[in-house]
Amino acid sequence: MSKISRRDFLKLTSALSGALALSKLPSNLSLLKSGESPSRPNILIFVFDAMSAKNLSLYGYKRNTTPNFERFAKRATVYNAHYSAGSFTPPGTASLLTGLYPWTHRAINDAGLIARNLIDRNIFRLVGDQYHRLAFSQNLWPNYFFAQFQKDIDEILPAGSFSQVDYVFGEKFNKDLLTTQRAFDDFLFSQGSPPKSLVFSLIERISLHRTLAHTNQGGYPNGLPTLNNYPIYFRLPDVFDGLMSTIENLKPASLAYLHLWPPHDPYNPSKQFYRTFDDGWSPIEKPVHPLGDHWSPKSMYNFRRAYDEYIASLDYEFGRLLDFLESKGVFETSYVVITSDHGEILERGERGHVSPLLYEEGIQVPLMISSPGQKSRQDIYSPTISVDIAPTLAHLAGNTIPDWREGELLPLLGGQELSERSIFTLYALRDSAFEKLTKISIAMRKGDHKMIFYRGYYPDGDKFELYDLPNDPEELNDLYSNNSSIAKALQEELLAKLEAVNAPYKS
Amino acid sequence: MAIFNRLPNLKQIAPVYAICVIVIYSWTIVWFFWTVPAWLFYLNIWEILLIYAYLVATNFLESLLVICAPIGLSFILPSRWFRDTFVARGTSLVVLGLGYFMFLADQFQNRDDYPSILLKLWSVALASGLILLLVFIVGKTSFIKKAVEFIAEQATVFLFISIPISLISLVVVLPRLI
Numbered sequence: 001m002s003k004i005s006r007r008d009f010l011k012l013t014s015a016l017s018g019a020l021a022l023s024k025l026p027s028n029l030s031l032l033k034s035g036e037s038p039s040r041p042n043i044l045i046f047v048f049d050a051m052s053a054k055n056l057s058l059y060g061y062k063r064n065t066t067p068n069f070e071r072f073a074k075r076a077t078v079y080n081a082h083y084s085a086g087s088f089t090p091p092g093t094a095s096l097l098t099g100l101y102p103w104t105h106r107a108i109n110d111a112g113l114i115a116r117n118l119i120d121r122n123i124f125r126l127v128g129d130q131y132h133r134l135a136f137s138q139n140l141w142p143n144y145f146f147a148q149f150q151k152d153i154d155e156i157l158p159a160g161s162f163s164q165v166d167y168v169f170g171e172k173f174n175k176d177l178l179t180t181q182r183a184f185d186d187f188l189f190s191q192g193s194p195p196k197s198l199v200f201s202l203i204e205r206i207s208l209h210r211t212l213a214h215t216n217q218g219g220y221p222n223g224l225p226t227l228n229n230y231p232i233y234f235r236l237p238d239v240f241d242g243l244m245s246t247i248e249n250l251k252p253a254s255l256a257y258l259h260l261w262p263p264h265d266p267y268n269p270s271k272q273f274y275r276t277f278d279d280g281w282s283p284i285e286k287p288v289h290p291l292g293d294h295w296s297p298k299s300m301y302n303f304r305r306a307y308d309e310y311i312a313s314l315d316y317e318f319g320r321l322l323d324f325l326e327s328k329g330v331f332e333t334s335y336v337v338i339t340s341d342h343g344e345i346l347e348r349g350e351r352g353h354v355s356p357l358l359y360e361e362g363i364q365v366p367l368m369i370s371s372p373g374q375k376s377r378q379d380i381y382s383p384t385i386s387v388d389i390a391p392t393l394a395h396l397a398g399n400t401i402p403d404w405r406e407g408e409l410l411p412l413l414g415g416q417e418l419s420e421r422s423i424f425t426l427y428a429l430r431d432s433a434f435e436k437l438t439k440i441s442i443a444m445r446k447g448d449h450k451m452i453f454y455r456g457y458y459p460d461g462d463k464f465e466l467y468d469l470p471n472d473p474e475e476l477n478d479l480y481s482n483n484s485s486i487a488k489a490l491q492e493e494l495l496a497k498l499e500a501v502n503a504p505y506k507s
Numbered sequence: 508m509a510i511f512n513r514l515p516n517l518k519q520i521a522p523v524y525a526i527c528v529i530v531i532y533s534w535t536i537v538w539f540f541w542t543v544p545a546w547l548f549y550l551n552i553w554e555i556l557l558i559y560a561y562l563v564a565t566n567f568l569e570s571l572l573v574i575c576a577p578i579g580l581s582f583i584l585p586s587r588w589f590r591d592t593f594v595a596r597g598t599s600l601v602v603l604g605l606g607y608f609m610f611l612a613d614q615f616q617n618r619d620d621y622p623s624i625l626l627k628l629w630s631v632a633l634a635s636g637l638i639l640l641l642v643f644i645v646g647k648t649s650f651i652k653k654a655v656e657f658i659a660e661q662a663t664v665f666l667f668i669s670i671p672i673s674l675i676s677l678v679v680v681l682p683r684l685i
Binding site for chain 1: 538
């Protein structure tokens with residue numbers, strides 16, 4: 001008998017493990033119509049807006065906010081150092097959807113758009129038209145991206161689906177979604193200022209006012225959950241019931257991107273969880289940041305309490321969804337992805353996420369992926385970032401990994417742990433999408449260290465902060481002024497990167 | 508036909524419509540110019556012009572809706588009450604009515620904080636009664652009547668700009684929707 005070489009042995013074991021994985025795919029799949037056989041796994045992506053990993057008991061938070069997410073984690077790969085590439089919805093979501101950093105896709109402003117020459121780079125195209133591709137977002141800003149990707153998406157559910165009150169108007173004009181959303185919902189019927197037209201906008205506003213006055217808001221002591229910038233009001237159970245019904249009706253094989261507003265501000269927990277965390281607890285006190293909003297400690301306590309209660313409300317409903325997915329056998333046939341587009345800062349006098357402060361609370365987000373048939377938890381501790389998700393989905397769908405990708409395949413899903421790679425989160429709200437980035441903050445994570453860079457915020461020029469995360473997870477001890485070789489190397493790398501990404505643009 | 512005799516003629520309607528156009532289009536365009544600097548951060552000029560086409564088309568429909576109010580009154584009321592002084596009374600009705608709309612609109616600084624008293628039926632009825640009283644007074648007071656008619660006549664020049672722009676906007680918008 002001839003001797004087997006090491007290379008042959010590796011080939012054989014990888015072939016065997018592939019065969020074993022395929023054998024785990026069950027033959028009778030509830031998401032499939034009878035008689036059809038599974039050729040590709042379904043992919044369900046749940047995005048919970050503004051969900052900081054730092055406030056989830058799943059990731060070691062003191063309050064028990066997420067028992068059901070922990071239950072999900074028992075059958076998933078849990079990424080323990082996952083970051084969003086943007087610190088608020090447009091850059092964060094666009095990076096997730098495109099696999100590109102914000103300095104490339106350029107959706108860097110409130111209600112911003114992806115660079116028009118890059119709209120072919122999206123997860124819907126990456127998984128291919130052999131998938132039924134469905135997109136739903138309660139947050140309207142991702143809907144702008146769906147409108148840009150319209151030719152790659154088979155079904156876009158309106159943002160107000162499953163809602164009690166829906167006064168979103170633009171998305172009713174499916175043929176010109178991008179402009180009608182902008183003209184009607186983002187301008188004529190926008191909510192943050194007086195109506196922009198004297199007849200229709202005023203009628204819409206009065207009608208909304210009267211509808212709200214007659215809407216049952218019971219069960220939510222702070223008021224019905226709502227978007228802070230568009231007139232959609234909903235009950236969490238209705239939204240989750242709607243999602244279950246949607247999932248049940250999916251055709252095989254499907255990619256469903258489901259982006260929910262909670263736990264985004266305003267924090268409106270259900271009665272069941274209202275004031276359940278009024279326990280007097282506050283995390284370690286951190287110095288107020290000069291670029292923060294300078295909220296008082298009492299306000300910060302109340303924000304955190306309400307945010308945690310809203311997460312717990314969400315988790316409760318997620319538990320129902322989990323039961324549903326289990327009962328329907330969805331986990332046997334599908335990749336189920338749980339993540340967020342950005343975090344939420346509730347420290348240093350700052351509240352929210354549209355902020356140049358790129359501390360862990362604001363940018364570290366959950367990422368858990370349950371593979372078909374997965375029965376046990378696996379943990380990854382090396383840093384990963386939202387731009388890794390798109391190429392990983394292409395790989396999971398059995399397609400070519402794009403050469404234009406800016407992320408890597410996620411560990412255990414085709415990729416390896418790359419603990420020394422550099423990953424970036426960008427905040428450039430005040431910059432033009434068409435010009436060089438000049439007023440920005442960037443967080444760069446490399447290995448154990450994290451550098452935060454501010455340009456355009458301080459009168460005396462650029463400012464850097466450096467933290468050793470394993471030894472200083474609360475980012476309290478700024479090592480930058482120690483003049484270490486690490487600080488110098490990271491600074492050089494970060495500035496070189498910024499210069500490179502700015503090169504194609506005019507000042 | 509007798510029924511059409513109760514309606515004002517085109518020469519009477521045009522000045523009143525011009526006032527509608529000025530007020531309705533101006534309100535929106537002021538907000539539009541307020542918003543454009545932010546849009547320039549992430550929208551190109553063609554995308555902004557396309558949005559503007561939607562806004563103009565909306566304003567055009569609104570102006571047609573609003574002009575129906577004085578025409579409707581002219582149809583309902585005896586000629587000497589409204590049609591015979593259509594330019595003065597129609598203009599004052601449009602200005603006062605849209606002024607009241609502006610006042611209501613200005614109270615909506617945000618969606619959750621609105622003085623509900625302004626939406627009560629008696630409140631709206633009171634405001635409407637006051638407006639109709641003022642409209643009646645305008646038609647009765649010769650000096651004010653002449654001044655209003657003069658201003659409205661001068662305003663018709665804006666129709667030479669607004670109507671072509673509105674029609675172009677409709678030509679741009681309708682094929683994108685249908």
